[in-house]
Amino acid sequence: MLENLKSEVCQANLDLVQEGLVIQTWGNASGIDRRRRLVVIKPSGVAYDGMKPAHMVVVSLETGQVVEGDLKPSSDLPTHLVLYRAFQSIGGVAHTHSLYATAWAQANKDLPSYGTSQADYWYGDVPCTRPLTPKEIKTDYEANTGHVIVERFRKLDPMRHPGVLVASHGPFVWGEDCREAVHNAVTLEFVARLASETLRLNPRVRPLPPALLDKHFLRKHGPKAYYGQR
């Protein structure tokens, strides 16, 4: 079942490695079939070498129970499920420990938008969650990771901020599908590094002017977009 989605999700996981965002087994990507309410995700702790679509695990959006697949799903599955349930518009999720985005997460800081590179993708900061409480860590840790993300987005549109930094952990990024989630994860890593290098040159740098943020985000996104071939 869901052969196309399994292929896409498998490829997205391999692309995370290819793009240099994932070493060891530190990452996972998933995709959802909204109509069937099923999520496809990478298995837990499996080497990328030789990973095939048939290794992907199909689980229920509601229960997280495995519907198809011989392997245990990624231990981060409950985080993905919380995101899919809360953010109706997203179709794919990618989690990495990519270097610079993770450094911002470990610094427990929102990633400010210092230029047009970030403004083309995020309508402002890449938000950072609050730390989880010891209680949230001890019980249902992975689901609670999802809940602090959703809490952080109370006043934010997930399609205008297609990713988040989880404090002391790393980024979760999403998009219309898992391919776009990986694309946005690549962008996040680049702009995280760019912001680090900018801050080093000018520790008092301010976020880019609001008019420039509007121009760049809205020329690529929404009804007045004119970037690209559409």
Added chain:
Amino acid sequence: MLENLKSEVCQANLDLVQEGLVIQTWGNASGIDRRRRLVVIKPSGVAYDGMKPAHMVVVSLETGQVVEGDLKPSSDLPTHLVLYRAFQSIGGVAHTHSLYATAWAQANKDLPSYGTSQADYWYGDVPCTRPLTPKEIKTDYEANTGHVIVERFRKLDPMRHPGVLVASHGPFVWGEDCREAVHNAVTLEFVARLASETLRLNPRVRPLPPALLDKHFLRKHGPKAYYGQR
């Protein structure tokens, strides 16, 4: 028409990716046929994978209207046109969001010349533009990006400073043709990183001595050049 120029411009765009200066679709290179007053540029938002000369767009230098090509030209086309009109000696333009040059642009700082590597290509600083005003951003943004560059070059010779940093955005670089524009973009990225690393080691470092700047720039450029095989 302009088959040679389309091939050169296509190759220049692919080289920007190959050289690590462009990820995603964040860059564009163009070239001009001065005699016919036509500019060839990359299409907007198109993937580099499989990009061919036939995808290049031919536009009028005066009007920016498409003369040949099935795709929309790069959204940055108006910036390129302003540069070609103002700087008569340039034959190619490359725009990237390369990491270190963009960090300097986001820091809103001229890039000082700390050594002979930069002095071989720029006769002093790589200048940074002023920020655009909200009004300049809202109307004719891309053309106004060109205008603030030209304004910054009021007292500078574009052949002695073959590139600029646009504040909060990134570099535009040029040369005799688009191949040289890419070559200079590679140099700019290297010297931007070099200056960042130098500043970290010695925050009070001063630009290189004027005699050394003269020696290195003028042994490669102008009538007394003796570097290379000419």
Added chain:
Amino acid sequence: MLENLKSEVCQANLDLVQEGLVIQTWGNASGIDRRRRLVVIKPSGVAYDGMKPAHMVVVSLETGQVVEGDLKPSSDLPTHLVLYRAFQSIGGVAHTHSLYATAWAQANKDLPSYGTSQADYWYGDVPCTRPLTPKEIKTDYEANTGHVIVERFRKLDPMRHPGVLVASHGPFVWGEDCREAVHNAVTLEFVARLASETLRLNPRVRPLPPALLDKHFLRKHGPKAYYGQR
């Protein structure tokens, strides 16, 4: 003799280069056959190009004498032997001068755990040894390097801290076998860089909360582990 172990050790040495942890001849990996009390290690100062299992040197765990092999063993052999004798649970050791781990060693600082990436592998800091005394350097330097490591682990479990920074020198990393030692060396280099980038963003950052350290280390290690496919 020990053909399998010689193949594994040879491959581990080549992997150190492949993973970017070793340049020139600055690294060595070894493995042990606990039953026969024999250690297999890379020869000293030999180029990696063309290195084969037959070049590996077999030595006695007790005496360090060569039991098989035409080449001199790595000059760091005495360090490896001290580690194998003191840490009964380890089966492989890797020594590198990988960039960021070595920078922390040269800074003479324990590497704090700022996030879950490190907590997945080290149960807290990556410890740094004290400097060797001039006397320890002049006589039996390489064995004494092992002794200061063992001294630093008086209150630490080597399986919960699978590596160390030797002051002014670089990391020694270990694991169940030499393959895992290399895997842990890759992780150490990544988390060392991650910590450096984190500190730059937030010089007052604190180690990750104890509950999060417990959660991540213990979901991968020990009887209650649920990460992976076991």
Added chain:
Amino acid sequence: MLENLKSEVCQANLDLVQEGLVIQTWGNASGIDRRRRLVVIKPSGVAYDGMKPAHMVVVSLETGQVVEGDLKPSSDLPTHLVLYRAFQSIGGVAHTHSLYATAWAQANKDLPSYGTSQADYWYGDVPCTRPLTPKEIKTDYEANTGHVIVERFRKLDPMRHPGVLVASHGPFVWGEDCREAVHNAVTLEFVARLASETLRLNPRVRPLPPALLDKHFLRKHGPKAYYGQR
């Protein structure tokens, strides 16, 4: 003539690019035949792509006149010649603008030895020259670059400090032959980066203890060396 030496020098120049020490045409390597008093060097400003031994230029050690070759020698030839005349024991020279070594040169700072990686190759600091005077720059610039290097080595043994940083310019590195010069240039770039990263972590770090410097340098160099297979 000198076909072997031309092959070695050509390969050394290509290796500088392969090792990531040279971009554009910013580097040159040479070798000397001491018996015939002839130096072989890369031609000036020529692309590395397609470079062949036959392109190498043979010049007289005394006069610098071209003895064989159709191309102009590297513009840095006079620097190489001064070094070969002053340092009788060297057989090859490599000049690069490699990133981190050049950053130290631009910072006008001696590169201190913070650990054993550098101590394995340099018996202490990598020295930095004084700046050239305007007069030294205007007349015989390239030869004067050699003279300030030699001046800096008045009390240093070039075989114990196989390279130097020229202020505001970049490194010159040497060795027994051009292959070893390239090898040492690779080491210099690594230890320059390592020192930068170390300083960032511990701005008050001190050079490594003298006993450790002695141990590492002398176990690889001189009559009591025991590193490697000799």
